[in-house]
Amino acid sequence: MRRATGLRKPRANRVSRRKRASEAARAGGKSLSTTRKTRSAERRDAILAAALDEFSTRGFEAARLDDVARRAGVAKGTIYLYFRDKESLFQELIRTMLTPLVGTIEAMGQTDLPLAVLGDRIVELFVSQIYETRRKDVVRLMISEGRRFPKLAEFYYREVLSRIVAAVRALLRRAAARGEIAESLAEFPQIIAAPGLLAVIWNGLFERFEPLDVRRMMKAHLDTLLTPRRAP
Amino acid sequence: MRRATGLRKPRANRVSRRKRASEAARAGGKSLSTTRKTRSAERRDAILAAALDEFSTRGFEAARLDDVARRAGVAKGTIYLYFRDKESLFQELIRTMLTPLVGTIEAMGQTDLPLAVLGDRIVELFVSQIYETRRKDVVRLMISEGRRFPKLAEFYYREVLSRIVAAVRALLRRAAARGEIAESLAEFPQIIAAPGLLAVIWNGLFERFEPLDVRRMMKAHLDTLLTPRRAP
DNA sequence: AATTTATGACTGACCAGTCAGTCATAAAGG
DNA sequence: CCTTTATGACTGACTGGTCAGTCATAAATT
Numbered sequence: 001m002r003r004a005t006g007l008r009k010p011r012a013n014r015v016s017r018r019k020r021a022s023e024a025a026r027a028g029g030k031s032l033s034t035t036r037k038t039r040s041a042e043r044r045d046a047i048l049a050a051a052l053d054e055f056s057t058r059g060f061e062a063a064r065l066d067d068v069a070r071r072a073g074v075a076k077g078t079i080y081l082y083f084r085d086k087e088s089l090f091q092e093l094i095r096t097m098l099t100p101l102v103g104t105i106e107a108m109g110q111t112d113l114p115l116a117v118l119g120d121r122i123v124e125l126f127v128s129q130i131y132e133t134r135r136k137d138v139v140r141l142m143i144s145e146g147r148r149f150p151k152l153a154e155f156y157y158r159e160v161l162s163r164i165v166a167a168v169r170a171l172l173r174r175a176a177a178r179g180e181i182a183e184s185l186a187e188f189p190q191i192i193a194a195p196g197l198l199a200v201i202w203n204g205l206f207e208r209f210e211p212l213d214v215r216r217m218m219k220a221h222l223d224t225l226l227t228p229r230r231a232p
Numbered sequence: 233m234r235r236a237t238g239l240r241k242p243r244a245n246r247v248s249r250r251k252r253a254s255e256a257a258r259a260g261g262k263s264l265s266t267t268r269k270t271r272s273a274e275r276r277d278a279i280l281a282a283a284l285d286e287f288s289t290r291g292f293e294a295a296r297l298d299d300v301a302r303r304a305g306v307a308k309g310t311i312y313l314y315f316r317d318k319e320s321l322f323q324e325l326i327r328t329m330l331t332p333l334v335g336t337i338e339a340m341g342q343t344d345l346p347l348a349v350l351g352d353r354i355v356e357l358f359v360s361q362i363y364e365t366r367r368k369d370v371v372r373l374m375i376s377e378g379r380r381f382p383k384l385a386e387f388y389y390r391e392v393l394s395r396i397v398a399a400v401r402a403l404l405r406r407a408a409a410r411g412e413i414a415e416s417l418a419e420f421p422q423i424i425a426a427p428g429l430l431a432v433i434w435n436g437l438f439e440r441f442e443p444l445d446v447r448r449m450m451k452a453h454l455d456t457l458l459t460p461r462r463a464p
Numbered sequence: 465a466a467t468t469t470a471t472g473a474c475t476g477a478c479c480a481g482t483c484a485g486t487c488a489t490a491a492a493g494g
Numbered sequence: 495c496c497t498t499t500a501t502g503a504c505t506g507a508c509t510g511g512t513c514a515g516t517c518a519t520a521a522a523t524t
Binding site: 078 | 502503
């Protein structure tokens, strides 16, 4: 039951408070750094990692910051030293995880190889950098909760998606010019990503009933999109 | 501020309670039926419709049953006459909206037309029955919240998805046998649906930045998948 | 009058965010 | 170098507010 008195209870018997925290930090794998700055960065990362776990399994609303704190080996108040509020923590999480991806993908947009070759690279990039990574969970979060965070959706569109779409479009245009694919495809770069997206969702919902081999599916898809250069 | 007393306040001055409710029912467009059964079914539907609105805009956790009740022109307690609890309401909503779709799609799986023709029908079916309908919101809900309702995901897989997948797979096998598409495609019926799924998500998150023409995208996709029968 | 249907005030549990207090570490002084 | 003082990172009990679900009572229907 909730205490009814409005009186502040005087502090008492704090039994070994720091102990748990430092143990958890140690358990986190990192040697406990003594530098203030290093320690601070480690804590931030620990909180972000814990937040990803909790947000992924319960969703934004249902996730409890108490649980995030416990998982990060930190007191709840500490979270508020690093993030303004729950929403801010959520947005930072997505920003931090997805931003680094853009460069990699844009770089790939530059290369001027036959699509038959690039295809393998695209598939591999997606699988190794997203599907087999915690970034998969971030993508899921973006899909699931993005509508309720219009600012975040806008950020994500401007900083990530629009750039990727532009890169892929350029790539497809060149391939179409070479006659490797139909012109109409270059208009919808989203088509290239669609099976990957589907796989992320399928994996979260139905994998236990019917597994899906992303790599093979994406490969089959790309192969089929290629215009067969005259039947043999 | 929250009331602190634990005392039950005696009931008093209920001023014209039914009025608002019956007005709202009338405003709902339906003539107020006198049949018990009809009226009951109407209420149920009103609650489901209101629930779809609220769950769609706020998400399952954040949606308030008070708001669902208000929107349905009903008192909160009434919801509990029709549904066991919030979760049950959510699951019933998805069941009710998606189940009728299966028959339509399975029927299409039977027809034995060239894929070039069937393609148009598939696109049109998807757009008119899902994308331009409130079912689009239900699909979004399934994607966003499905992970937290394993039972629901299982129901959806068994009753809806697996059947659709089977129908499309059969359809693709026949098309592959006729040489209309690559064999490898028939292994992944999901590929056919992928752009539609992507469109639903895109529509919810990024439509305001960059509109996406589903019909044209899906058409372009299907056209590209068809093996060009020998270059002209 | 009896039964069914509906209502909405109320409760109990829950949780984001706060803040007075603590303590490890750093800086200053001897 | 050692001791003292200062700093601010960190803690967790607490507050204020929210909301799912209940139930005593009222309205409608038979």
